[in-house]
Amino acid sequence: MSQAAEALTRHSGHPGFRPGQREAVEAAMAGRDVLVVMPTGAGKSLCYQLPALEDAECLTLVVSPLVSLMQDQVEGLGGRAELINAQRTSAENSESLRRALSGETRMLYVAPERFWAPGIGEKLKGNVGLFVVDEAHCVSQWGHDFRPEYFKLGEIARRLGARSILAATATATPRVSGDIVARLGLSDPVKIATGFERPNLSYDVAAVSGERERERAVSALLGEPGSLPAIVYSGTRKRTEATAQRLSRELGHHVPAYHAGMDREPRAESQRAFMSGEAPVVVATNAFGMGVDKADVRTVIHEAVPSSLEAYYQEAGRAGRDGLPSRCVLLASGQDKGLHVYFINQTEDPQAKSQKWAQYRAVWGFVDGEGCRRVAILRHFGDRSAAASEGRCCDACDEPLEALAAGKAAPRPKRAASTASECGDDVRDAILRVVEEASPAVGRTRAVEILRGSRSKVVAKYAYDELPGYGEWNAWRADELLGEVDAMLAAGTIRSTGGKFPKLEMAA
Numbered sequence: 001m002s003q004a005a006e007a008l009t010r011h012s013g014h015p016g017f018r019p020g021q022r023e024a025v026e027a028a029m030a031g032r033d034v035l036v037v038m039p040t041g042a043g044k045s046l047c048y049q050l051p052a053l054e055d056a057e058c059l060t061l062v063v064s065p066l067v068s069l070m071q072d073q074v075e076g077l078g079g080r081a082e083l084i085n086a087q088r089t090s091a092e093n094s095e096s097l098r099r100a101l102s103g104e105t106r107m108l109y110v111a112p113e114r115f116w117a118p119g120i121g122e123k124l125k126g127n128v129g130l131f132v133v134d135e136a137h138c139v140s141q142w143g144h145d146f147r148p149e150y151f152k153l154g155e156i157a158r159r160l161g162a163r164s165i166l167a168a169t170a171t172a173t174p175r176v177s178g179d180i181v182a183r184l185g186l187s188d189p190v191k192i193a194t195g196f197e198r199p200n201l202s203y204d205v206a207a208v209s210g211e212r213e214r215e216r217a218v219s220a221l222l223g224e225p226g227s228l229p230a231i232v233y234s235g236t237r238k239r240t241e242a243t244a245q246r247l248s249r250e251l252g253h254h255v256p257a258y259h260a261g262m263d264r265e266p267r268a269e270s271q272r273a274f275m276s277g278e279a280p281v282v283v284a285t286n287a288f289g290m291g292v293d294k295a296d297v298r299t300v301i302h303e304a305v306p307s308s309l310e311a312y313y314q315e316a317g318r319a320g321r322d323g324l325p326s327r328c329v330l331l332a333s334g335q336d337k338g339l340h341v342y343f344i345n346q347t348e349d350p351q352a353k354s355q356k357w358a359q360y361r362a363v364w365g366f367v368d369g370e371g372c373r374r375v376a377i378l379r380h381f382g383d384r385s386a387a388a389s390e391g392r393c394c395d396a397c398d399e400p401l402e403a404l405a406a407g408k409a410a411p412r413p414k415r416a417a418s419t420a421s422e423c424g425d426d427v428r429d430a431i432l433r434v435v436e437e438a439s440p441a442v443g444r445t446r447a448v449e450i451l452r453g454s455r456s457k458v459v460a461k462y463a464y465d466e467l468p469g470y471g472e473w474n475a476w477r478a479d480e481l482l483g484e485v486d487a488m489l490a491a492g493t494i495r496s497t498g499g500k501f502p503k504l505e506m507a508a
């Protein structure tokens with residue numbers, strides 16, 4: 001038995017490693033820098049907890065922005081870990097630090113802003129083995145959840161003399177992954193990425209026009225047998241309150257609301273009621289879910305389109321952690337799009353603005369896309385594996401959901417089965433050539449038109465039909481090609497000029 005497997009047997013009741021865990025544990029135990037990209041629920045924390053508990057010489061530091069998550073993990077480790085954060089008194093924090101430094105505990109969880117508190121750095125210096133950055137996408141401005149206090153963590157790790165760094169995240173596009181490596185200064189890291197497939201989830205996107213239709217859809221979905229417990233994500237605090245009140249009336253039982261504008265106590269009470277099963281439905285903004293781990297959520301409905309596909313995947317992914325069939329339904333309206341554009345235009349910093357446009361294009365590419373939702377999500381995260389749903393897949397692959405079908409226009413025609421995309425490199429070469437040679441420069445949709453051999457007026461006007469690769473990819477669906485273009489944008493192979501009518505250009 002390997003050292004890692006022995007450690008697993010000693011420290012946990014798990015029957016064996018889950019995908020990716022053994023490699024991560026072994027690399028960390030060998031003192032290598034590690035980047036772990038694993039979807040929520042895949043067992044990310046074991047990747048650093050096990051090496052930490054095995055490290056007899058040095059202390060392992062774990063940095064996470066999620067207070068509740070740290071609290072849960074420390075409690076779960078029963079005395080083998082300590083915690084320092086702003087919610088505790090300074091006496092409690094000092095005692096935790098003392099126990100950690102004396103070797104009584106092997107792990108110390110620290111909120112990132114605590115490193116600026118006087119004294120902590122000097123005391124920890126030279127005692128740190130593994131430095132863990134959880135929710136590592138927060139270091140990247142390209143992530144959906146950038147935290148300024150995360151920016152300097154690489155520097156802090158070096159100052160403390162940490163032996164190695166393990167960065168872990170559940171949501172990283174190839175671009176964000178690259179950014180994490182650069183920002184934390186990981187040296188030749190072992191990269192472990194398990195797939196983003198969640199076979200038991202179905203993904204449906206439905207267009208709604210107007211408030212009434214949206215309300216009807218939410219009610220119909222919640223009214224179906226087997227749809228509860230359910231989380232309804234509303235875009236704004238105001239809508240969260242309104243929807244919770246409406247559903248309380250309709251369903252005949254209390255439907256709590258949860259958003260960051262509520263006082264701490266009623267907010268905690270909403271969470272408690274939902275977690276305990278007392279309230280089978282909660283209506284929330286994106287503030288809900290940090291560290292919420294309820295395994296049997298059967299439905300996650302988004303009443304409005306979130307600002308990024310990362311956020312969508314993370315929130316929708318709170319469904320079906322127990323592995324049983326669960327539904328994710330996104331209700332989209334043109335109004336949401338207008339709102340997104342409005343908020344992006346409020347952004348002053350040009351870099352932040354262009355990032356928001358990139359997220360806008362990705363999330364609306366997903367919503368407006370006609371291909372398999374599951375494939376679109378996998379490709380967005382750079383996951384090239386074939387889609388593998390266990391039951392229902394999505395609105396593009398299956399019949400529309402019954403609850404949504406009533407009163408709707410005819411369902412969209414079914415598409416031919418997806419063409420194999422094994423030849424990913426060839427298609428990327430073709431895209432590169434179009435980007436390089438098209439003049440005037442083209443946007444992503446036009447590039448795809450060219451590759452699929454469109455005979456549109458614009459194509460004729462600018463002689464795009466003379467470009468290499470013109471029409472050679474007509475066996476591919478437009479959304480599949482768009483997915484490839486987006487993956488290249490995400491990987492930084494090509495760039496977008498940004499703005500309302502963005503063009504593609506070669507990366508510098």
Ligand SMILES: [Zn+2]
Nearest residue numbers: 372393394397
């Ligand atoms: Zn599908």
